Amino acid sequence: MRQTLTEIYDTRVAAGTLRPDPGQHAVLPLLEDLRAWLEANPTRRVGLFAGLFARPVAPPKGLYLWGGVGRGKSMLMDLFTEATDIAQKRRVHFHAFMQEIHRGMHAARQTGVEDPLTPVAETVIRDTRLLAFDEMQITDITDAMLVGRLFEKLIAGGTVIVTTSNRPPEDLYRNGLNRVLFLPFIAHLRDRMHVVELESPTDFRQHRLAGAQVYFHPVGASHGELQRIWQDLTGGAPGTPLRLSVNGRETVLPQFSTGVGRASFWELCGRPLGPADHLAIAQACRVLILEDIPQLGSTNYNEAKRFVTLIDALYEAKVRLICSAADVPERLYVEGEGSFEFERTASRLREMQGAGWGL
DSSP: OOOOHHHHHHHHHHHTSSOOOHHHHHHHHHHHHHHHHHHHSOOOOOSTTTTTSOOOOOOOOEEEEEOOTTSSHHHHHHHHHHHSOOSSEEEEEHHHHHHHHHHHHHHHHTTTOSOTHHHHHHHHHHHOSEEEEESOOOOOHHHHHHHHHHHHHHHHTTOEEEEEESSOGGGTTTTOTTGGGTHHHHHHHHHHEEEEEOOOSOOHHHHHHTTOOOEEOSSTTOHHHHHHHHHHHHTTOOOEEEEEEETTEEEEEEEEETTEEEEEHHHHHSSOOOHHHHHHHHHHOSEEEEEEEOOBSGGGHHHHHHHHHHHHHHHHTTOEEEEEESSOGGGSBOSSTTTTTHHHHHHHHHHTTSTTSOO
């Protein structure tokens, strides 16, 4: 017998895999209405004559679910997406999806098409009935100028959009360049989507990390602990690469799921990444698991400089850092040029270990 989302949620609470939360519970009926409509309208008619005699069925309003980090937004989206029994559905991080759109538009321009967004949007509409975005945030002017037209085309084509964000629509692209051109999108979003704040009293991610060790040394003995933390924070998800566009090129975070990123020191500091890359990573993640920080000094000076830049970006963005290192922060960089300046980084690494940091 088909269970409603509320029944699925209550079953998991009874089994001890979820903690009950009234804010989360209140969102479930709205998601259930969307689920029922999608299952009653699971696909579009396709084929040569599909669009000749009938207009696409207008979708119901989507959902823009926002609230503080660690409140369970991604968990609710996963529950909804997994339980919705249709084939044409997709759950994707907002940044990764926008990069796909940009790549598709670049390819479309090579064909000489007048509006490269149109064929890209048509492909999404054809293949996707439910589009579930996680972590919607807009910091790039190219995304800001594109997203309004994209959403308008997708919704007009019958795609249901559900998205999570850490901020209300009015705070998207705040203080961005030419933001006045972005404001019509906010009005369109509020018109075509239910905007709901998840008013949960509990930060579940912080609850899981409260009092927990987040800085491990030496490196060798910590891999199992970091894997356990990853599984706990992501619900056991394997994670997928997150591809971020930075100044016209691509920066890749090797593993990403529900706002949690994971990478080795060498993947983020051993490659020629700059401050803009580290800033993009910090903006995309609420938690970063960074593995295998080595002893730093004159032999790996460039890598050490990148590490300092990465920590500064994570610190300013209030990202929760969980890491393994060769030694305690104060003994990571003890000789060579830059060791004195590293004292500030060591201090920040200590501060970021605090139970109340970030989340």
